[in-house]
Amino acid sequence: MATAPRPPHDDDPPGPGGFFVGSGLYLGLISGTSADGIDAALVRLEDGADGALVCEVVHARTSPWDGDLRSRLVALGQGGALDSLDELGTLDTRLGEAFAEAAVALVGEAGLTAAHVRAIGSHGQTLRHRPGxxxxxxxxxxxxxxxxxxxxxxxxxxxxxxxxxxxxVAAGGHGAPLVPAFHAAQLHAPDEDRAVLNLGGIANFTLLPRQGAVRGFDTGPANALMDAWCEHHLGHAFDADGGWASTGTVDAALLERLASDTWFALAPPKSTGREHFHLDWVRRHLRGDERAEDVQATLLELSAATIADALLVHQPGTRRLLACGGGVRNARLLDRIGARLPGVAIDSTARHGLDPDFVEAAAFAWLARQALLERPGNLPSVTGATGPRVLGVVYPAS
Structure with a gap:
């Protein structure tokens, strides 16, 4: 572990609003569409002498959700209705408490105190995403x-x-994906066209050409459908390493029906979530006589096909794909993506200095710093917003 920094001193120069926001430790929190845990990362961030971002994940951990709470979040994320405004308010508070507990646990585990951390950037748990x-x-x-x-x-x-x-979203954008701005600051290379692929519940790309504008968009499901189908049939939260999918056979007719969803044909900017791609969506495309393992194999192939097709359409000159997110541990999914992208080298972001499990948590630490420095956190070329915007609402510690 890196040496702990000193807490901010009273004679440090204050940033906008009186906050101390220069170099230092920031803490990022996120629970993604899979709602499989709260990822928390302590990140040292500073501007290098050449203007490049210096980023180091100092310590990270994942805190599990309470089982009943997770089940409710997944159900709501897939389009379920809230019981009442009281439930909404209670959930907002309970989730705030859970995120706070995850942050406190991380800081304590790292041997630090709250005074060492300049700010937390918390994504929160998406309940509904309707940018249209x-x-x-x-x-x-x-x-x-x-x-x-x-x-x-x-x-x-x-x-x-x-x-x-x-x-x-208020500025006309999709509010997603937001992580491409961080990818561009950390993973761009001047000598090759790159793409960063986040394999969470939903898959999304950041396209990093050697020259030209950064772009990014969701491609559709990565793990969300496979996880839901696996949990429904096997009681497991995910299909470890794609093992169950490997026992099935891809149903070409089913794959064609799934891939015909008009969402896939939309041009970027675009984003989506469990409110669109969920178990009922899968069931609407079934005949009813399919073997469960064949459906799982087909869902994996759907993810691989829509990811690869999107890259070939929007940045066909890509030579390196940097993968992150939980899907990095699904070797079969990565193999199928690779088979559809001959000539493209696929690396984990770990080879480029970022733990693939905590890239998004690190990004929200960076977004917190951007907010306190009054710097934009979005890329209009990605989200479709009318211009750069400072993102986030600041809640002072005292």
Whole structure:
């Protein structure tokens, strides 16, 4: 572990709003569409002498969700209805408490105190993401992430930045993906066209050409459908290493029906989530006589095919694909993506200095720093927003 930095001193130059925001430790928190745990990362961030971002993940951990709470989050994320406004308020507070506990546990495990951490960046738990509007008419777009920033700041004693997505949506963007700005700062290379692939519940690309604008977009399901199908049939939260999928045979007709969903043909900017790609969506495409393992194999192939097709369409000159997220541990998924992308080298982001399990947590630590420095956190070329925006709401520690 890196040597712990000193806490901010009173004679340090204050940043915007009186916060101490220069070099130092920031803490990122995220629970993705799979809701399989709260990822927390302590990240040392500073601007290098050449203007390049210096980023080091000092310590990281994943805190599990309470089982009943996770089940409810997954159900709501897949389009389930809230029982009442009381449930919404209670969930917001409970999630804030859970995120705060994850942050406090990480800081303690690293042998530090709250005073060592300049700010927390908390993504929250997405409950619903409708950038096209409640009825997809474009008139009333919204995105909802729960996890009360007031509670996180109060329980942790650390200034917290949360609610990152809604400003971008208000500016005409999708509010997603937000991580490409961090990818561009950390993983761009001047000598080759690269792409960063996040394999979470949903797959998304960051396209990093040698020259030209950074782009990024969701491609559709990565693990979400496979996880849901596996949990329904085997009681396991995920298909370890794609082992169950490997026992099945891809159903070409089913794959064609799944891939014909009009969402896949949409042009970027675009984003999605469990509210679109969920078990009922799968069931609507089934005849009813399919073997469960064949469906799993087909869902894996759907992820691989839509990911590869998107890259070939939007950056066919890609020579290196940097993979991160939980899907990196699914060797069969990576093999199938690779088979559809001959000539493209596929690396884990670990080979480039970022733990693939904590790239997104590190990104939200960086977004917190951007907010306190009053720097934009979005890329309009990615989200479709009308311009760069400072993202997030600041909840002071005291």
């Amino acid at each position: 509007g409640a009825r997809f008419d474009g008139r009333h777009p919204f995105t909802v992430q729960l996890g009360d920033g007031h509670v996180i700041a109060e329980r942790s004693g650390i200034t917290t930045v949360a609610d990152f997505r809604r400003r971008d």
